[in-house]
Amino acid sequence: MKPEPLPPAALAGDSVAQLPPCEQGAVQSLFDNDLALFLTFRAACIEQFEHDFRLATELLAAQQDRAALVRLAHSLKGVLHTLGHTEIGALAHGLQVQAERADWAELQGQWTALRLRLVAAFGLDLAA
Amino acid sequence: MCHLLQNTPMNNTNNPVDMSSGAYFTTLEVAKMLGMAVRSVQLMVDRGDLQAWKTPGGHRRITRDSLERWIKGSRAGVTGVAAMHGGATLRPSGRRRHSVHVPRVLLIEDSVHFQNLVSSLVRQRFEGVELHVSADAIAGLVSFGHLQPDLIIVDILLPGMDGATLIAGLRSHALFGNCKLIVLTALDAAQREPYAHALQDVAVVHKPRLVQDLPPLIEAAMGHLLDDRSAEASPITPPALVAGGAVASAPAKAAKAASKAKAAVATEARPQPANG
Numbered sequence: 088m089k090p091e092p093l094p095p096a097a098l099a100g101d102s103v104a105q106l107p108p109c110e111q112g113a114v115q116s117l118f119d120n121d122l123a124l125f126l127t128f129r130a131a132c133i134e135q136f137e138h139d140f141r142l143a144t145e146l147l148a149a150q151q152d153r154a155a156l157v158r159l160a161h162s163l164k165g166v167l168h169t170l171g172h173t174e175i176g177a178l179a180h181g182l183q184v185q186a187e188r189a190d191w192a193e194l195q196g197q198w199t200a201l202r203l204r205l206v207a208a209f210g211l212d213l214a215a
Numbered sequence: 216m217c218h219l220l221q222n223t224p225m226n227n228t229n230n231p232v233d234m235s236s237g238a239y240f241t242t243l244e245v246a247k248m249l250g251m252a253v254r255s256v257q258l259m260v261d262r263g264d265l266q267a268w269k270t271p272g273g274h275r276r277i278t279r280d281s282l283e284r285w286i287k288g289s290r291a292g293v294t295g296v297a298a299m300h301g302g303a304t305l306r307p308s309g310r311r312r313h314s315v316h317v318p319r320v321l322l323i324e325d326s327v328h329f330q331n332l333v334s335s336l337v338r339q340r341f342e343g344v345e346l347h348v349s350a351d352a353i354a355g356l357v358s359f360g361h362l363q364p365d366l367i368i369v370d371i372l373l374p375g376m377d378g379a380t381l382i383a384g385l386r387s388h389a390l391f392g393n394c395k396l397i398v399l400t401a402l403d404a405a406q407r408e409p410y411a412h413a414l415q416d417v418a419v420v421h422k423p424r425l426v427q428d429l430p431p432l433i434e435a436a437m438g439h440l441l442d443d444r445s446a447e448a449s450p451i452t453p454p455a456l457v458a459g460g461a462v463a464s465a466p467a468k469a470a471k472a473a474s475k476a477k478a479a480v481a482t483e484a485r486p487q488p489a490n491g
Contacts, residue, residue: 118426124335131331138327154374161372162326165401168423169332 113171133209147195156186175204239276247360318344318440321364323355340430352376366436371400379413395436
C-alpha cells in the first residue's frame with residue numbers, strides 16, 4: 088500500500104488525522120503522541136533527503152565506495168522505520184544488504200525504486 | 216536551553232567543520248584522543264607507529280589514516296598503551312572540573328537524520344544540557360578528549376572504525392572515568408550479534424524507538440547533574456530536599472522515566488538472543 092503524499096500545506100494544521108495512516112501510527116507508537124516533535128523531525132528529514140539523494144547519485148556514478156552506500160541505505164532504513172514507513176524502509180534495508188556485493192547496475196535499479204517511493208511518500212520535488 | 220554544537224555532520228556543508236575532521240591532527244589532539252601524554256605521542260611518531268610531517272616550526276602533524284590504522288590495530292583499546300608510556304595525569308575523579316558544571320553530551324552519529332532527532336529531543340526535554348555532535352568515530356574520539364563529556368551517545372555503524380572498536384576504545388580510555396555510554400543502532404537483535412561483546416552492560420536504544428527509550432536513559436545517566444544544576448539555581452532550596460535526588464527536585468514524570476530507564480538498561484544489557 089502506497090501512502091498518499093502529504094502536501095506541505097497539510098502539515099500546517101498540526102493534526103494527526105492529516106498524516107497518512109503509517110505516520111499516524113508512528114506518532115502514536117514511537118513518538119508518544121508528540122506530534123510537534125514528529126513534524127519537526129519529518130521536516131528535517133525531507134530537507135536531508137535532498138543531500139541523501141545527491142550522495143546516492145554520486146556514489147552510484149563513481150561505483151567505488153560500497154561502504155558509504157551501505158551506511159546511506161542503513162541511515163534511510165532507520166529513518167523510514169522511525170517515521171512509520173516500514174515498507175519503504177524494507178527497500179532501504181534491501182539496498183543496504185545488496186550494496187555489499189551486488190553489481191552496480193542492480194544497485195542503481197534498487198536505488199531508483201527506493202527514490203521513487205520516497206518522492207511519492209513525502210511529496211518531494213527533487214531533480215536528483 | 217540546550218546548546219547544540221555541530222562538529223562534522225555528514226553531507227551537510229552548511230555547518231562548520233572542526234579541525235578534528237581534517238586529514239591531520241596535532242600531537243596534542245592525538246594525546247587527548249588516546250588519553251596519553253603528548254611526549255608519548257611524539258615518541259610514537261618518531262618510532263614510526265604514526266605517520267606525520269613537520270611544519271616549518273617543527274610541529275608534528277599526524278595523518279588521520281595512520282591514526283585510524285593504529286587504533287584499529289590496537290584491539291586492546293588505548294588504556295594499555297597510555298599506561299605503558301606513562302599516560303596522562305588525571306584528576307582523582309578522572310573528570311573535567313568547572314566552577315559550574317554544565318552537563319555535556321557527546322553524540323557520535325553519522326546520520327544527519329538522527330543527529331537532528333537527538334538534538335530536537337535534548338533541546339526539548341533537557342534544558343541546560345550542552346550537546347556536541349561528531350559525525351565519525353575518529354572525530355568522536357578527538358571530541359571526547361577535548362570535551363570530557365558526562366554522557367556519550369554512539370551509533371554502532373560509523374565511518375572509519377567499527378562500533379565495537381570504538382566502544383572498547385571509549386570504555387577503556389584513560390579519561391573515561393564516570394562517563395556514561397548509550398549505544399544507538401538500527402540493527403535488530405540478530406544483526407547486533409557481532410557486537411555482543413562490546414555491548415555487554417551497555418544501554419542500547421533501537422533507533423525506531425529512540426523518542427521513547429532515549430530520554431529516560433539520559434535522565435538516568437545525567438539526572439544527578441541536572442538536579443545539581445537545579446539546586447544551584449535555587450539557593451533557597453532546603454538541603455534535605457536536594458538530597459532527595461530526582462524524586463525531590465524533578466517532576467514525577469522524570470522520576471518515573473528514570474525508573475523506566477533502569478529497567479530498560481537491565482533489559483538491554485542482557486546478551487541479545489541469536490534469533491536467526
